[in-house]
Amino acid sequence: MRVALFVPCYxxxxxxxxxxxxxxxxxxxxxxxxxPARQTCCGQPxxxxxxxxxxxxxxELISELFDGYDYVVGPSGSCVLHIKxxxxxxNEQAAARIRSxxxxxxxxxxxxxxxxxxxxxxxHKVGMHQSCHGQRGLHLSQMTELVxxxxxxxxxxxxxxxxxxxSTLDRKDECCGFGGTFCVFEESxxxxxxxxxxxxxxxxxVEVITGADMSCLMHMEGILRRQKRxxxxxxIAEILNSR
Amino acid sequence: MSxxxxxxxxxxxxxxxxxxxxxxxxxNRDEDRVNWHDETLWWIRQKRDKAAWxxxxxxxxxxxxxxxxxYVLDNLHTxxxxxxxxxxxxxxxxxxxxxAEEHNRIVHSILQQQGVARVVKSKSMLTEECGLNEYLHxxxxxxxxxxxxxxxxxxxxxxxxxxxxxxxxxxxxxIGELFHKYLGTPEGNxxxxxxxxxxxxxxxxxxLTRKVAITGVNFAVAETGEFxxxxxxxxxxxxTHLADVHIACMGIEKLIQKREHLGVFLRLLARSxxxxxxxxxxxxxxxxxxxxxxxxxxxxxxxxxxxASDDFRNSLKCIRCGACMNTCPxxxxxxxxxxxYAITGPIGAILAPNLDMKKHADLPFAxxxxxxxxNVCPVEIDIHDxxxxxxxxxxxxxxxxxxxxxAMRGAAWVxxxxxxxxxxxKVARLVLKYVPWLAANGLNPWYKQREMPAPPRQSFGEWYxxxxxxx
Numbered sequence: 001m002r003v004a005l006f007v008p009c010y011x012x013x014x015x016x017x018x019x020x021x022x023x024x025x026x027x028x029x030x031x032x033x034x035x036p037a038r039q040t041c042c043g044q045p046x047x048x049x050x051x052x053x054x055x056x057x058x059x060e061l062i063s064e065l066f067d068g069y070d071y072v073v074g075p076s077g078s079c080v081l082h083i084k085x086x087x088x089x090x091n092e093q094a095a096a097r098i099r100s101x102x103x104x105x106x107x108x109x110x111x112x113x114x115x116x117x118x119x120x121x122x123x124h125k126v127g128m129h130q131s132c133h134g135q136r137g138l139h140l141s142q143m144t145e146l147v148x149x150x151x152x153x154x155x156x157x158x159x160x161x162x163x164x165x166x167s168t169l170d171r172k173d174e175c176c177g178f179g180g181t182f183c184v185f186e187e188s189x190x191x192x193x194x195x196x197x198x199x200x201x202x203x204x205x206v207e208v209i210t211g212a213d214m215s216c217l218m219h220m221e222g223i224l225r226r227q228k229r230x231x232x233x234x235x236i237a238e239i240l241n242s243r
Numbered sequence: 244m245s246x247x248x249x250x251x252x253x254x255x256x257x258x259x260x261x262x263x264x265x266x267x268x269x270x271n272r273d274e275d276r277v278n279w280h281d282e283t284l285w286w287i288r289q290k291r292d293k294a295a296w297x298x299x300x301x302x303x304x305x306x307x308x309x310x311x312x313x314y315v316l317d318n319l320h321t322x323x324x325x326x327x328x329x330x331x332x333x334x335x336x337x338x339x340x341x342x343a344e345e346h347n348r349i350v351h352s353i354l355q356q357q358g359v360a361r362v363v364k365s366k367s368m369l370t371e372e373c374g375l376n377e378y379l380h381x382x383x384x385x386x387x388x389x390x391x392x393x394x395x396x397x398x399x400x401x402x403x404x405x406x407x408x409x410x411x412x413x414x415x416x417x418i419g420e421l422f423h424k425y426l427g428t429p430e431g432n433x434x435x436x437x438x439x440x441x442x443x444x445x446x447x448x449x450x451l452t453r454k455v456a457i458t459g460v461n462f463a464v465a466e467t468g469e470f471x472x473x474x475x476x477x478x479x480x481x482x483t484h485l486a487d488v489h490i491a492c493m494g495i496e497k498l499i500q501k502r503e504h505l506g507v508f509l510r511l512l513a514r515s516x517x518x519x520x521x522x523x524x525x526x527x528x529x530x531x532x533x534x535x536x537x538x539x540x541x542x543x544x545x546x547x548x549x550x551a552s553d554d555f556r557n558s559l560k561c562i563r564c565g566a567c568m569n570t571c572p573x574x575x576x577x578x579x580x581x582x583x584y585a586i587t588g589p590i591g592a593i594l595a596p597n598l599d600m601k602k603h604a605d606l607p608f609a610x611x612x613x614x615x616x617x618n619v620c621p622v623e624i625d626i627h628d629x630x631x632x633x634x635x636x637x638x639x640x641x642x643x644x645x646x647x648x649x650a651m652r653g654a655a656w657v658x659x660x661x662x663x664x665x666x667x668x669k670v671a672r673l674v675l676k677y678v679p680w681l682a683a684n685g686l687n688p689w690y691k692q693r694e695m696p697a698p699p700r701q702s703f704g705e706w707y708x709x710x711x712x713x714x
Contacts, residue, residue, distance in 0.1 A: 007703050009658070013668040014696040016703035023711075035707050038661040046658075048612065048631065050638030051651040057659020136614035144292065145570065145618035147301040171285070175572045179611030184688040185647070186264045186609065188271040191692035192576045193611075196281070222693030 003031040004066050006074035009041040011214050021241040022075040036065035044082040048180045063089035072102040077134020077213045080104040106212045110153040122242045123163035127206030130173040131213030154212045154236050167204040178219035194223045209233045262605040267577035281575040288569045290518025308507050309623040312560035322465040322498050329468025333530040335537040343373035346542045359454050365479035366390040367459025368406050369492050371585035387449045389478040398425045404579025407516045407565035456482035460493035464502045469529040473522040488536045496559040511621035515564040545598045554632045558593050560622040567616035589616040593629040604642035607633035672698040
């Protein structure tokens with residue numbers, strides 16, 4: 001199975017350890033992983049700011065670099081969702097193939113690889129952050145607004161980890177307030193949302209906040225460090241790669 | 244005019260001006276108040292969840308409601324004609340208003356014909372949208388809003404901050420002070436039951452002396468020409484039963500085809516709005532009583548334009564339950580007035596730009612696009628997708644701030660060139676490492692309440708080139 005590793009720009013630049021963990025877990029699970037080195041960004045920062053028409057440069061790069069693989073996998077629900085919904089290119093057939101083959105890391109493990117066992121050890125109390133685009137966009141887990149059976153693909157994987165404990169949050173799936181460029185253009189509300197999310201985890205004894213989207217975790221990390229709280233953030237791939 | 248009435252000057256103060264981000268920043272200066280506002284509305288969201296979970300077929304109901312509204316929007320022209328014919332046959336007078344101005348003129352002319360200068364009005368977001376209170380005030384007509392929450396904001400000279408809970412931003416102690424000033428309640432009394440009793444007495448005098456009552460409309464039934472007004476306080480009924488003339492103002496999208504469809508919508512409305520199984524009063528109005536008049540004003544005000552747009556027509560399905568506001572993490576932490584429009588929150592943010600793009604260009608950006616609004620919406624409006632689409636329209640039409648447009652063009656250029664992106668990333672990491680103050684300063688909104696990410700020694704791309712065979 002040939003898998004192209006899609007590493008979102010901010011993960012590439014600021015959280016290389018998340019991409020490394022993603023790569024290593026996929027390889028351990030038997031995938032032949034390729035990293036197209038010229039990749040940059042999914043184009044979402046422009047598109048969510050109202051400039052979707054400026055993302056064609058990114059689109060052309062993605063459709064050139066990621067076509068021809070069985071799957072494209074990335075450690076960020078939001079960026080993956082953006083490609084799934086908004087990737088269009090001169091080579092529209094390539095774009096369509098990529099749209100149908102791109103997966104967020106956790107759902108790739110549960111739905112495509114159908115992982116039932118993972119050798120990982122992580123003796124910490126974690127709080128799950130449900131990133132909105134992964135949850136409500138990709139349906140990685142059930143949404144509290146709906147009258148429907150609960151499930152969570154990231155949690156399904158984490159339950160295979162030895163020694164892990166889960167905290168229950170007061171608000172299970174409220175947005176952290178990152179929102180891409182929202183975090184600077186609506187600074188006060190964004191930061192307040194992040195502070196409230198972090199406080200929920202703290203109140204419930206969380207040691208490590210984890211989730212399937214590094215951008216939300218980056219936002220909460222910024223707040224945790226400013227408040228000098230003794231709570232870390234880790235992408236789910238890092239926990240699944242802990243031995 | 245009684246002494247009490249001379250005391251009351253319900254002229255509305257000007258709404259705070261500014262863009263959503265600025266107004267929200269002002270709201271956030273009092274963090275305790277933000278917490279209180281957030282928790283109050285979250286409690287209502289939880290009540291809504293409990294009520295929804297009591298209906299096993301909840302999601303089916305939402306789909307059905309959305310489907311019924313699809314039919315209505317596809318056949319609006321014929322259903323409106325059917326409704327008009329039935330309403331006239333029932334003895335009502337039907338008026339058509341193309342826009343807010345015409346709506347206000349029609350209502351005013353009916354009041355002039357009746358020779359009245361005082362009127363009671365139950366809650367109607369349409370009249371808020373049209374600015375009816377201000378218009379009538381300018382023409383010397385005194386409007387008493389009879390919904391308790393609306394009366395509170397009216398006495399305070401404010402607009403409602405929420406379409407279902409107009410004074411949700413007011414604390415009971417503040418209402419006690421307001422009532423002390425205007426209704427003469429004892430100073431320091433903030434007992435909700437007492438204050439509600441005082442408001443009842445105050446409003447009763449209005450109900451008894453007004454000859455014309457204005458109401459909104461929640462649902463109008465095409466096959467029968469009747470309409471339904473939902474209130475928890477019975478104030479619409481009290482107003483209309485005691486008046487000689489009833490003026491009902493409705494947007495043309497309020498229509499449903501059949502009376503039996505109410506069985507879907509009334510189940511959804513109150514549960515979505517407040518978590519109640521049903522609204523206390525769902526009153527059907529069909530024909531005027533002997534010697535009375537019933538006027539129905541059908542208002543377009545931009546709705547036809549919205550109907551013609553594939554991307555935005557779904558917003559016309561809205562039944563004004565307010566669930567999207569209660570669930571919206573941004574609304575709860577920015578307050579309704581930061582939306583500077585009659586319909587606040589996520590639904591307001593997709594309705595307002597249709598009326599005035601320039602004035603409301605900021606509203607579709609007052610969202611993280613988390614999607615919770617679309618999930619609670621009882622008629623399945625794709626609210627967060629429409630917010631995204633409005634963003635594209637607004638920037639294409641030239642309503643994006645210049646600095647943002649320049650920044651986005653720069654980002655798009657760098658991100659389309661792999662070598663430039665890698666260089667840019669490296670420079671950014673070096674800056675964060677060696678000259679952090681260049682980013683970690685007061686000019687960077689991120690840094691105001693958040694630390695910058697700690698810059699790693701190398702990017703993933705650099706690590707991969709060194710440690711992994713290139714593909």
